[in-house]
Amino acid sequence: MQSIVKMNEELKIRLFYVLSITAIVANTIGFISNAIIYGFTSITIFTLVCAIIMYIAGIMGMYTKNSKLPSVIILVLGNIIEFPVLYLVYGTYYILYMILGIVSTVLFLEEKWQIIGSLFIFFYDGIVIYIKVMYPHLFAGIEINPNLIAILVTYFIAMISIVMMSIILMKHYHLQQDKLSELANQLQEMVHLDPLTHIYNRRYLVEYLNKKMKIESQEFAVVLLDIDDFKSINDKYGHIYGDQTLQAFSDSMKKNMDNKGIVTRFVGEEFMLVFDDINHEVIEDTLNKVAEEFALYENNQKELNYLLVVV
The missing domain is CATH 3.30.70.270 (Reverse transcriptase/Diguanylate cyclase domain)
Known part of the structure; x- marks a missing residue:
């Protein structure tokens, strides 16, 4: 039983590593690309601040081995603040980030909150999109029309995030399967072995x-x-x-x-x-x-x- 609990805790930490590394890499690329394409504008500084906060949350989770609060910080920052703001500023193409945020919520939020969290983000994003489409004049002062390079960078960041998550998740999945197989063999031995003499019972x-x-x-x-x-x-x-x-x-x-x-x-x-x-x-x-x-x-x-x- 202790082995199963330990494996469950290890899995939570590994999933947090996937979330934090993906978030940090994606935000770093986003900041650099914004700085190159648009210069050090307020939105560029905004992406830098988001990257720093996610970096701090990632370090906190890795250092304390407690991923619950850092995971919530990263998911809330991305889904509630960063992705909606990027959509309002750059327009339709940044819906990709919103979709990525919902997927991340399903994958990395604790099981009891996955459905509630993903539905909340879905409707929250829907409201943001509705307001953007129905009342475009509210955001006329902050809108930026992205050029082809910006659109391609957006696509690249979304795709590299998905690929990174998929590769790392599959790696950890196979590692977890190996550990489960080893644990199953140990349990099988416990069932079939005499505890005193360690021969078959x-x-x-x-x-x-x-x-x-x-x-x-x-x-x-x-x-x-x-x-x-x-x-x-x-x-x-x-x-x-x-x-x-x-x-x-x-x-x-x-x-x-x-x-x-x-x-x-x-x-x-x-x-x-x-x-x-x-x-x-x-x-x-x-x-x-x-x-x-x-x-x-x-x-x-x-x-x-x-x-x-x-x-």
Whole structure:
């Protein structure tokens, strides 16, 4: 659960990086192009101020790792102030920015606010467009007729913003998918592994045997092993030592069963080995090696008696 929460927080930060980087780059290009085409007019200074505010918001979000407020600042500044002002000054071509703003709201605003925020921006932009079309005389003093270069720059900024967002979002999407896949594998292992010995549990054993039995042409061997009088070990030396004994026994079986089949904890101190082949020599050799290694463990530890029971 903690891994999922962490991944969710990381995703929010990555999305904020996409938003802030795109906004900063687009506003920087807009400021430079305005300065070149129109000089340092009031609208050029306006785009510079917007770029600086977005830059500060971006740095704040990246530094604090809290993207909520900086995201709102960037989206509100762009959708409510900057894009409508640019439309009122330069005219129809800057509707592209308004559309881009709505898309950004859907992509980067928190889920519970996405629909409300995008609808609000949609109607807000609609009102601005209506006022501009119906009452053009109100803006006669600030209107600028953009030339071909300005129109192409507008198109370029909109397209580069979309391309940047798409590329970075896809990159983060694939990264997130890889992490989710890794997490799914870890969860699968948790379901199928015994937490103490880290070998397969009874649930996995049942699934594995069911698959084996469905393949008529495949032969396999099953061996049941038991540590004799294990209860007395726990009673005499304690459960911690008993757990260590189970772990040592499991490690020995895993090592000697490598590429021969699977090792499972059947129940308690009982273990089941499933051999993919019925070669009696291989099976006997494997069991003897396990017995020898566990005998060495016995000699190095407290006095133990064990019994391998083969079924």
